[in-house]
Amino acid sequence: MVLQLVRRTAVFAVSLVVASVVAFAFMSVLPGDPARVALGVNATEEAVAATRAAFGTDRPLVVQYLDWVGGLPVGDFGRSYVTAVDIGPQIVDRLLVTTWLVLSGMAVALVVAVPLGVLAAMRHRSAGGTVISAFSQVGVAVPSFLAGILLVTVFAVRLGWLPSGGWVPPAQDPVEFLRRLVLPALALGLVQGAVLTRYIRSAVLDVLREDYLRTARSKGLTPGRALVRHGLRNAAIPVVTVLGLQLATLLVGAVVVERVFVIPGLGSLLLDGVANRDLLLVQGVVIVIVLAVLVVNFLVDVAYTVLDPRLRRAT
Amino acid sequence: MTRTPAALVVGGAIVGIVVAAALLSFVWTPYDAVQVDPGTRLAPPGFAHWLGTDTFGRDVVSQLLVGARTTLFVGVVAVGLAGVVGTPIGILAAMGPPWLGELVMRTNDLVLAFPALLLAIMFGAVYGPSTLTAMVAIGIATVPSFARLARGGALQVLATEYVLAARSAGRPRTAIAVRHVLPNIAGLLLVQASVSFAIAVLAEAALSFLGFGTRPPTPSWGRMLQEAQQFLYLKPELALWPGLAIAIAVLGFNLLGDGLRDRFDPRLADRR
Secondary structure, eight states: HHHHHHHHHHHHHHHHHHHHHHHHHHHHSSSSOHHHHHHOOOOOHHHHHHHHHTTTSSSSSHHHHHHHHHHGGOOOOOOOTTTBBBBBHEEEEEHHHHHHHHHHHHHHHHHHHHEEEEHHHHTTTSSHHHHHHHHHHHHHHSHHHHHHHIIIIIIIIIIIIIIIOEEEEOTTOOHHHHHHHHHHHHHHHHHHHHHHHHHHHHHHHHHHHHHHHHHHHHHOOHHHIIIIIHHHHHHHHHHHHHHOOOOHHHHHHHHHHHHTTOOHHHHHHHHHHTTTHHHHHHHHHHHHHHHHHHHHHHHHHHHHHHHHHHHHHOO | OOOOOHHOOOOOOOHHHHHHHHHHHHHHOOSSSSSOOOGGGTOSSSSTTTTOTTTTOOOOOHHHHHHHHHHHHHHHHHHHHHHHHHHHHHHHHHHSHHHHHHHHHHHHHHHTOOOOHHHHHHHHHHHHOHHHHHHHHHHHHHHHHHHHHHHHHHHHHHHHHHHHHHHTTTOOOHEEEEIHHHHHHHHHHHHHHHHHHHHHHHHHHHHHTTTTOOOOOSSOHHHHHHHHHHTHHHHHHHHHHHHHHHHHHHHHHHHHHHHHHHHHGGGGGGGO
């Protein structure tokens, strides 16, 4: 198992490096000179050269890359060519907002999917199971931004119960924070919940067919009890993997949902960066999102290796 | 045993309707889908405009029909690109030396760390947002699914006795790949194509919604939604139609994928 973990860690480290090269290269292939863009068309050659030196874009690309990547571990993402503001603190601020969104979305998804998925599996031959399956099939087809718009239409426009968007930090006003978090969290979570329901259903169905569950039943446990005592832990292994993958989907979904609800998160920062042609900012946000995905995948891998005794013995 | 799965019928029918709508839009729409008419702004549904008009007076039904074309076009190109690139890579990874297989799988994982939406936004930042950048980005992000599936399927086929027989008879590797591997994994690839299509429809809608997909004035369901969002207090149903169109199309392709899977892999049939 140790060997397996070392190997996975090595793959993870290489992936990080390659991903950072890709993100950097992508933004560097762009035609045009940031210094010239910043100064406008009437700037003198001397002024452009001076600005280039100030930005550091007159150095070879390899040096620029190493400089950029070297700053990342300490949260130094460089200074924007467009707004001349440090990028690191902006990303940290926005990441916090997006993290709230993603975690609350994940919570909604779990609250919806665990009971529904288990129920759908246990009643998979009855009408109830079919209804749940149909519901999740439809839920999968609804994009989170559409769910967001529908939720706003019903709960903000028609009923007026909740605000249609905006963001209040929890430290400033906890009640208002929650009121504004509800709809975006539901928009993200309900859709993910529908996806998760299908996975949980099929994981539980697999477990229900296992011999050890039959043994547990023959010892006199009720179906529900046998499942809770022996089945769910085993069903959890594939579900953990899906949860990890879904975290990535949620992160990307948050980009769009932030747009629907006018939430100042990482996604809004990314889109603003693109709109202002602030490439260093875009590069920074991209690497943060990709890093998050890679870290989650790595953690899932590790959890998998540690959780599943069969994988442990395989190495 | 030969019973056609219900999902296949329903999914096939829905996909058929979407395709028919897209094809119809080439020859007929009630109005010119991009014709701006200030006189009929935000008209309610009625005899003249079945589902009403949008803020620029454009007919909603006409836009939905042309939007189906946009959606299918992006899906076909993106999924086609992913299949054409991903399938050979996967088969090559299965037939080549073990290090190649490992390299392909690790590269796959790395590409998966760049979700379609993120890639499209990056492409949009560099090359400017367009239908092309959206299609390429969605296509690239979909390559790993095809490569992984083709590799897994190919490994299974390569372990069969008839391939062993073909090998010992001295058939060249390319012949084995084309004559034996490809036909045997075609069903799996078709299932993947259908599921990927659903994801591509969602991605295109999200990108157009954000302004990173199809540019105006070409109608697209995602942008119709984005434009409708500004009128939620006034005309909420404007958001409903493109939303329904997206959800129905995605549902259709997902069901079709499920149905095809049951068809090609009956062992799985009772598990879903």
